[in-house]
Amino acid sequence: MAASNPTADIVVVYNPHSSAANEARLRNAIERAFGARRVDFCECSPQADMQARLAPWLAGGVRLVIAAGGDGTISDVAEALVGTDVVLGILPQGTSNVLARELKLPLRMEAAARILAGEYAVRKIDVLRAGDSVCVLGVSVGLSAQAMQDTGRGQKRLLGPWAYWLTFARHFFSLRSHLFTVELDGYATQLRSTDVLAMNVGTIAFRAIRWGPDVKPDDGLLDFCFLWARNGLEYALTILSFALRLYTRNERVNVVPLERSLRIVQPEGLLVQGDGDVIGVTPITISLEKEALNIAVPPSA
Numbered sequence: 680m681a682a683s684n685p686t687a688d689i690v691v692v693y694n695p696h697s698s699a700a701n702e703a704r705l706r707n708a709i710e711r712a713f714g715a716r717r718v719d720f721c722e723c724s725p726q727a728d729m730q731a732r733l734a735p736w737l738a739g740g741v742r743l744v745i746a747a748g749g750d751g752t753i754s755d756v757a758e759a760l761v762g763t764d765v766v767l768g769i770l771p772q773g774t775s776n777v778l779a780r781e782l783k784l785p786l787r788m789e790a791a792a793r794i795l796a797g798e799y800a801v802r803k804i805d806v807l808r809a810g811d812s813v814c815v816l817g818v819s820v821g822l823s824a825q826a827m828q829d830t831g832r833g834q835k836r837l838l839g840p841w842a843y844w845l846t847f848a849r850h851f852f853s854l855r856s857h858l859f860t861v862e863l864d865g866y867a868t869q870l871r872s873t874d875v876l877a878m879n880v881g882t883i884a885f886r887a888i889r890w891g892p893d894v895k896p897d898d899g900l901l902d903f904c905f906l907w908a909r910n911g912l913e914y915a916l917t918i919l920s921f922a923l924r925l926y927t928r929n930e931r932v933n934v935v936p937l938e939r940s941l942r943i944v945q946p947e948g949l950l951v952q953g954d955g956d957v958i959g960v961t962p963i964t965i966s967l968e969k970e971a972l973n974i975a976v977p978p979s980a
Contacts, residue, residue, distance in 0.1 A: 687717040690736045692756050694723050694748035694772070704788065705747050705770070712792035723752060729759040741765060743975065745795060747788075749773015750816055754954040758813040761806055761971045768795040768975040775955075777816050781880040781896060782976055800978045803970040804896040807879050807953075810963055814879065814953040815896070815972065818965050820943055821874035822854065822914070824952035854911050857949070862942040863903055863935060872905040873914060877941045877965040878934075888922045891934050900936040901967040907931045940966045 693705055709718055721732055733744065737759070745768035746756040753769060760767055770791050771779040782802065785791045807814045856873045879901070881894035894902045908914035908931070917932055928934070942964045943951075949961045 687719040687736075688740060688742045689713070689716065689745065690719040690721055690733070690741055690743075691745045691747055691770075692721045692723050692729070692733070692752065694752040696724065701772070705772070708770070708789045708792040709745075711789070712796040714796075716796075723748075723755060727755070729755045733759045737763070737765065743768055743795065745770055747772050750775065750777050750954050751956050753778055754813060754815055754956075757806060757815050757972055760973075761813055761968065764973065766799075766801055766973045766975050768799075770795075777880060777882050778896075781816075781882045782974060784976065794977050795975055798978060799975040802897060802974045802976045804972050804974055805879055805899060805901075806968050806971045807877055807901060807965050808968055809877070809951065809953050809965045810959050812953050812958045814958075814965075816880050816954045817876055817878040818951060818953045818958070818963070819874055819876040820859075820949050820951050820961055820963075821857065821872065823874050823876065824950040824957065827952040827955050827957065854908060854914060856907055856909075857946050859905075859943065860945040861903075862940075862944060864937050864939045867944075870905060870907075872907045874904075874906045875943060876904040878902040878904050883918070883921065888918065889924075890921065891926045892924075893936075894934060897970070898936075899967075899969050900938065901941060901965065903935040903937050903941050905933060937967070940964060 691709060693702065695702060723729060723732060743766050744756060744760060746753045747770040750773055757767060769779050769784055770788050771786050772788065776786055779786060785794065807818055809818045854873060856871050858869060858871050859875055860867065860869050861875065878890055878894055880896050881889040881891055883889065890902065890904050906917060908917060920927055942962065944962045947961055950957055951959045951961060951963050
């Protein structure tokens with residue numbers, strides 16, 4: 680529960696429902712890293728209004744908000760910190776921990792806590808705003824959105840990031856493509872695709888699998904990515920080529936850097952996922968907000 684008089688300048692936001700949540704281990708890691716310094720704890724959930732939950736600390740001058748959870752928890756906390764000078768720290772406790780991998784942060788909680796308790800550096804990253812949601816990783820429509828919806832919490836706890844790929848595999852035999860109408864920085868066009876994405880990071884699920892070497896969270900660009908596969912095998916081979924760093928670019932798979940926004944107009948009613956959670960349906964507009972979020976990173980990063 681939130682403290683009635685939160686005066687600490689460090690607060691840990693933790694999600695007890697994340698796939699790797701362990702509150703006892705979390706509190707022990709914080710205590711060992713921060714010693715006698717006061718650190719407050721604030722529990723969150725997918726339904727929590729983080730702006731309201733963190734309001735007392737923000738009003739009190741908090742300097743570091745630590746998100747202990749997965750990428751969804753990080754996005755929830757980021758929504759309350761975008762546009763402020765408050766630094767977001769990350770203690771990875773999720774399924775894929777994509778942002779932590781992208782920023783080359785330690786994936787072990789204890790190591791990450793030691794960095795946050797020391798002299799960390801601050802890296803400003805861009806964010807994507809999709810409807811009412813702030814996303815730090817990306818937004819997608821198509822097979823990836825369906826896979827995110829169909830992957831259960833139990834699967835994620837048991838299999839970690841492999842749970843998503845198992846769900847992808849189940850859809851390979853019923854793979855669908857759509858004729859999309861999109862607006863790229865206001866320019867309207869159509870394309871057939873299995874997946875369309877607005878990406879803020881290059882990492883897909885593992886650090887080795889990326890959309891490309893130039894897709895970065897602080898490049899000041901919204902990267903429009905699309906992949907059209909005629910069957911599951913073709914989709915899998917494309918992902919394998921990414922893992923091998925063979926970044927094919929043609930009419931079926933490409934990355935187009937945008938400066939402002941992507942609007943997915945048609946088809947209407949398709950699921951939209953942002954940072955691993957379903958956030959709505961099409962049509963949707965995704966806008967870029969540059970250097971909007973301060974992230975604590977190792978001094979050498």
